Amino acid sequence: MSAVLISLLAVLAVLSIWGVSQYNALVSLSNGVDAAWSNIDAQITRRADLIPNLVETVKGYAEHEKGTLDAVVSARALAMGAKDPAAVAAADGALTGALRQLFALAESYPQLRANENFLQLQGELARLEDAIAGYRQIYNTAVKDLNTKREVFPTNLVVAMFSKFKAREYFEATEDERKKPIVSF
Amino acid sequence: MSSMVQPPVALIAATTGESIFAVLFMMFLSSAYFLKSWRRWRVAITLADTPSSPPSAVPFGRSESSGHVGAHPDLPPLGRLSPAAWYQVKLQRYESRGKRSTWVTRWTGTSTRPFRLYDASGFIEVYPDQAEVETQMITTRENSLDFPISTLAYAAGLEPTMVLPEKYREHARISDMPGSWRILEEVIPHGTESTVYGPVLPASGPNPARFAVDKSLGRRGRLIIVPGGEKAAESTMSKKARWGLLTGPLLFAFPSVYLVAAVTDFAYIIPLPFFALVLILALPLYLAVMIRSVIDIYNRVVAAVNQVESAWSMLDVSLARRSSLFENLTPTLAAALEHEQELMRAVTQARWSSVSRVEVSPDRAAAAASTVLTPTLAALVESYPQLRTSENALALQEALARSENLIASARVGYNEAVAIANTRLDSFPASLFASRFADRRASFWSC
Numbered sequence: 001m002s003a004v005l006i007s008l009l010a011v012l013a014v015l016s017i018w019g020v021s022q023y024n025a026l027v028s029l030s031n032g033v034d035a036a037w038s039n040i041d042a043q044i045t046r047r048a049d050l051i052p053n054l055v056e057t058v059k060g061y062a063e064h065e066k067g068t069l070d071a072v073v074s075a076r077a078l079a080m081g082a083k084d085p086a087a088v089a090a091a092d093g094a095l096t097g098a099l100r101q102l103f104a105l106a107e108s109y110p111q112l113r114a115n116e117n118f119l120q121l122q123g124e125l126a127r128l129e130d131a132i133a134g135y136r137q138i139y140n141t142a143v144k145d146l147n148t149k150r151e152v153f154p155t156n157l158v159v160a161m162f163s164k165f166k167a168r169e170y171f172e173a174t175e176d177e178r179k180k181p182i183v184s185f
Numbered sequence: 186m187s188s189m190v191q192p193p194v195a196l197i198a199a200t201t202g203e204s205i206f207a208v209l210f211m212m213f214l215s216s217a218y219f220l221k222s223w224r225r226w227r228v229a230i231t232l233a234d235t236p237s238s239p240p241s242a243v244p245f246g247r248s249e250s251s252g253h254v255g256a257h258p259d260l261p262p263l264g265r266l267s268p269a270a271w272y273q274v275k276l277q278r279y280e281s282r283g284k285r286s287t288w289v290t291r292w293t294g295t296s297t298r299p300f301r302l303y304d305a306s307g308f309i310e311v312y313p314d315q316a317e318v319e320t321q322m323i324t325t326r327e328n329s330l331d332f333p334i335s336t337l338a339y340a341a342g343l344e345p346t347m348v349l350p351e352k353y354r355e356h357a358r359i360s361d362m363p364g365s366w367r368i369l370e371e372v373i374p375h376g377t378e379s380t381v382y383g384p385v386l387p388a389s390g391p392n393p394a395r396f397a398v399d400k401s402l403g404r405r406g407r408l409i410i411v412p413g414g415e416k417a418a419e420s421t422m423s424k425k426a427r428w429g430l431l432t433g434p435l436l437f438a439f440p441s442v443y444l445v446a447a448v449t450d451f452a453y454i455i456p457l458p459f460f461a462l463v464l465i466l467a468l469p470l471y472l473a474v475m476i477r478s479v480i481d482i483y484n485r486v487v488a489a490v491n492q493v494e495s496a497w498s499m500l501d502v503s504l505a506r507r508s509s510l511f512e513n514l515t516p517t518l519a520a521a522l523e524h525e526q527e528l529m530r531a532v533t534q535a536r537w538s539s540v541s542r543v544e545v546s547p548d549r550a551a552a553a554a555s556t557v558l559t560p561t562l563a564a565l566v567e568s569y570p571q572l573r574t575s576e577n578a579l580a581l582q583e584a585l586a587r588s589e590n591l592i593a594s595a596r597v598g599y600n601e602a603v604a605i606a607n608t609r610l611d612s613f614p615a616s617l618f619a620s621r622f623a624d625r626r627a628s629f630w631s632c
Contacts, residue, residue, distance in 0.1 A: 051513065055517075058517075058520075059520075062520075062524045065524075066524070066527065066528055066531070069528055069531060069532065070531060070535075073531065073535035074535065076535075110570070111570055111571065112570045112571070112573060113573075114521070114524055114525075115521055115525065115573040115574045115576060115577055116573075118517060118518070118520065118521035118524075118574070118577050119576055119577050119580060121517055122514055122517055122518070122577060122580050122581065122584070123580065125510060125513045125514055125517065126510060126514070126584050126587075129506050129510040130506075132506065132509075133502050133505075133506040133591075136502040136505075137499055137502055140495050140498045140499055141495065143495070143498075144492065144494070144495035147491050147494075148487060148488050148491040151487045152483075152484045152487055152488075153480045153483050153484055154480070170494060170495065170497070170498035170501075171498050171501060171502055171505075172498065172501055173501035173502070173504050173508075174505075177501075177504055177505040177508040177509070178501070178504045178508075179508070180507075181507065181508060181511035181512070181515070183511065183515055183581075183585070185518075185522065
């Protein structure tokens with residue numbers, strides 16, 4: 001009888017060790033899911049914090065460029081329009097006038113470079129979205145691992161014993177997000 | 186002695202009694218187990234040698250991937266250069282710095298043609314000008330012969346013209362300036378073990394993931410890129426398969442030894458009940474194999490059904506990405522275009538208004554103006570700032586294409602997952618469990 005008891009205890013010991021390892025695996029996977037979810041939040045916060053400031057910076061530069069160009073143009077116009085009585089009265093006033101026209105046309109203006117700022121903003125927007133999508137994918141994989149582990153045969157007995165391992169939801173896009181965007185200018 | 190002449194089956198049956206059926210069943214079970222393991226192992230080996238199905242739903246993040254550098258199909262073979270996956274060309278000049286003279290790199294060009302990095306589970310395409318590639322075997326060759334830079338540049342995947350900065354183009358023929366210039370050529374030959382660092386970007390089209398460097402993310406551990414679907418599960422099962430390859434023959438050995446002992450004269454040396462005892466003691470192993478097989482069948486169905494749900498969600502991820510990206514990108518481009526248009530308008534108006542403010546006396550001015558300021562001359566000297574927002578529009582076009590490609594890849598991945606799940610649910614042993622998953626059965630994607 002004692003031999004039967006000992007073998008029974010041995011079987012119970014093995015089962016409990018195995019049960020503990022499955023429990024730990026479930027705990028680890030569910031922590032992975034929580035971590036992945038929190039990482040997504042971090043990326044979304046990063047986007048929310050970054051975009052307004054970036055946009056303001058780009059706008060600021062664009063306005064600066066416009067302001068600078070306006071200043072250059074109006075200063076030149078002022079200079080061009082200034083009438084020097086002596087020069088106007090000069091004999092070759094016509095030639096001077098024609099030359100002035102020539103100078104006006106040949107003036108080179110500073111390069112417009114705000115498009116580089118806009119380009120960088122576009123690139124940064126794409127990178128931010130890539131990061132968010134990437135972490136959502138990691139979250140999905142973590143949820144899939146947890147759900148699979150929950151349903152697989154040996155482990156679903158452990159899950160039945162404890163109610164704390166719930167099936168997690170996958171990321172779901174809203175109906176608006178599923179529609180295709182219309183690009184029109 | 187006379188027993189050896191009788192037909193073998195009758196002989197065995199006579200010797201072993203009803204246990205013959207059990208023995209035969211054990212042999213059948215162990216050979217089936219062995220064959221299954223063999224098949225899985227062969228699949229895993231094949232997967233390690235060749236590129237497998239394209240990685241759909243490749244997880245993102247900063248990753249490192251190691252493997253063998255392979256050829257890109259478009260790379261042309263070139264006579265004097267060894268076919269290599271990656272080139273870097275350095276133009277160096279021998280200069281004296283104070284008392285010492287040393288070779289100074291004046292210009293570096295890196296090949297842009299992508300190469301493939303094969304690892305055990307598939308391949309990725311690496312764009313070397315955008316990734317950090319680490320390898321032990323960079324071959325450096327010094328080329329100071331009459332090898333024109335344009336040919337090297339072509340090999341490196343660079344444009345053959347307009348390669349060098351203007352001031353170095355006169356030195357394109359190294360032999361013209363012996364001793365002062367040299368070209369160093371660093372190549373990573375095919376088959377080299379390399380490690381590539383970079384974040385994994387969404388796959389564009391049905392091709393594998395593309396690497397690019399985003400230094401802000403930093404290095405963050407190891408990510409193994411595994412293609413999605415059944416082949417992924419198979420590739421990680423090579424360890425289990427090898428275990429089965431060992432235990433299968435072992436389990437086959439027990440009953441066969443028993444049979445052999447039963448029909449030959451072994452019984453005189455070692456009595457038959459000994460072998461029977463060994464067989465009975467080994468019974469739990471056969472039970473374990475049977476139970477394990479049943480559990481495996483159920484678990485594979487579970488895994489496939491969950492993979493379908495995960496793949497649907499990956500599709501949602503790519504749709505959400507497209508939506509929020511274009512919500513922000515479209516106004517950005519609109520703002521850039523409007524800004525440029527306004528500036529151009531401001532410049533033009535201001536310029537022509539200032540010109541018209543110039544007063545000229547009509548009689549001699551007309552004569553002078555008609556000669557000096559002919560329309561052709563006017564057109565020649567007009568200079569306006571360049572329109573540069575075409576770059577922005579190009580970037581938007583590329584973002585559009587990438588987004589759609591990502592969505593298409595996600596749909597393909599979903600369809601693959603559905604195909605596998607439905608196959609498993611419908612094939613014979615698993616269809617007995619299929620009723621449990623009847624409400625989770627999915628159909629292929631349709632618009």
